[in-house]
Amino acid sequence: MSTSYEATAEWAQARDAADPLRDFRNEFLIPPHGHSESHYFCGNSLGLQPRASREAVNAELDYWGELGVEGHFKGRLPWMDYHEFVRDHLAEIVGAQPDEVVAMNTLGVNLHLMMVSFYRPTPDRHAILVEAGAFPTDRYAVESQIRYHGFSPTLSLIELEGDEPNGTISMGAIERVLAEHGSRIALVLLPGVQYRTGQAFDLKTITELAHKQGCQVGFDLAHAVGNLPLQLHDSGMDFAIWCSYKYLNGGPGAVGGAFIHARHARTALPRFAGWWGHDKATRFQMGPEFVPTPGADGWQLSNPPILSLAPLRVSLEIFHRAGIQRLREKSLQLTGYLQWLVETQLSDVLEVVTPKEPQRRGAQLSIRVLGGRAQGRALFEYLMDNGIIGDWREPDVIRISPVPLYNRFADCLAFAQAVRRWKRG
Known part of the structure; x- marks a missing residue:
């Protein structure tokens, strides 16, 4: 310093x-303040609007007006493939292979979808590890998943208390809780950056420690994506989820994102299936059997939200130029x-x-x-x-x-x- x-x-x-x-x-x-600009320090909650966002959204509105349903196949960026137009820059910013990431849904929805696949409790291994004071999205989701599987949060939710001044968590504390409870932990779910303290976690080391105990590992990266350089593929984590309205400047309620490690690309993991997750080559044959698209795209449920993806595409292009x-x-x-x-x-x-x-x-x-x-x-x-x-x-x-x-x-x-x-x- x-x-x-x-x-x-x-x-x-x-x-x-x-x-x-x-x-x-x-x-x-x-945002203005009086006759000048405000000093805006709230990008961790809602990122500012890129000037080019309005034009990007208006362009899709124009295509809708001019082309109607044909906008799915015509125009500069056909809607059928629109989520693919953010894929490369999204992979770049999170340190992933392009087929490991997908922009879809919102953070809470994606967290539940990931837990369908990666929280598979058994009578001996049913606990979920979170940090004490986790953001309500995570806390509510894990409690509801525990109950859904017939277990009790009283026994199956492990909350890791901060052991450092001001409530931050040392790597030693993470090692200790995994050594003590690892054999009964099905899923480790921690943040990339803790929303209240601002502490950033060592994702790779945590993943390695948890995998040694046989745990699945996921991260809530809501406060980390677009904030820190990430290497999600190299970390070895099983999955991650995030929102795009904070540092990624996607706009209020913007489409979220998910990462699923490449080793799970063609596995038979259980999942909630949807039409848009079906293999792209045969999707429109409307067959009765779900054949997932390999990679993260296979976890999609519905077609992409074009008017929400447009501002995200603009912002990711800015990140690409800035580095x-x-x-x-x-x-x-x-x-x-x-x-x-x-x-x-x-x-x-x-x-x-x-x-x-x-x-x-x-x-x-x-x-x-x-x-x-x-x-x-x-x-x-x-x-x-x-x-x-x-x-x-x-x-x-x-x-x-x-x-x-x-x-x-x-x-x-x-x-x-x-x-x-x-x-x-």
Whole structure:
């Protein structure tokens, strides 16, 4: 981490001017605040709109109007194959083979579909391991799956408590719980980045540890995709799921995504079958027997949502041009600066909860407001009123996520200056 930071506008402006990725900001619509732009730090919750998204959606609306049903086969990007037009860039951004990924459904739906295939409990091996305080999507889904299979969450849900300050989880804690309970764990389901603390996990090491115990392994990458460089294929994990409206800028309620490792491409794993998962070569023969398309496409249920895929296609093209490694380098610089500002300028007001080690975090810093919930809410509302857009997590945490595609060092400084003004009253 650099030690030459300065809490001055001149320093921040100079760094922004020298940023090789600075022009990508111009490809996004920055929400206004008064007569200027807001300082938007909420890409971990909803990414900003690429300017080209409107044109992409309007193009499909035009094809619909001009071609009707023929839009499935005609036009620049025929709808029949539309999900394939995001495949290569999606595989690139998650470190997978193209046939291992598919854009479909939403995160919660995809999680249930994956558990149909990868959570196969037996009387001796029926537990699911999650982190304590898992996002409700994961918690509700695993509890309902456990009950569906006739087991009780009281016995079959193992919640891994944080063993580090601020509730983060060490690799040692993961090793210990797997050594103790691995023989009865059917599925390990952990996040790529924990939504509350911002902790990033070592996916490959966790997968190796869990597989040694005979567990299936899946990850919820909602806060990791488009945030961290990922190597899903090389990690060996069985599956992963994610949403696309956060760092991937796919828009509110955007189509989600799934990864299924290539070793499962032609297996006879049980699954919930749907027409669009049928082998593409014979799909329109409408035969009675389901023959899955090899790879992740075989888990599709329905035809692709064109108007939802169009903005995602635009955003993934931006990621392709920017490069996830270059974005990660800038992200480390931004979070390093933000952490330095908190620790050197605001330590009497704020405390960073997210791990300090750069390799254990992404773009998000979870920042605890000292003094309790009332103080925290007061500061959060002050920031929002002054165009500093983050988000709040009970009981006392503000999440601030400088996204390298469109955030600047000047944004980080503006956050610190606003906190100082609030502190002075």
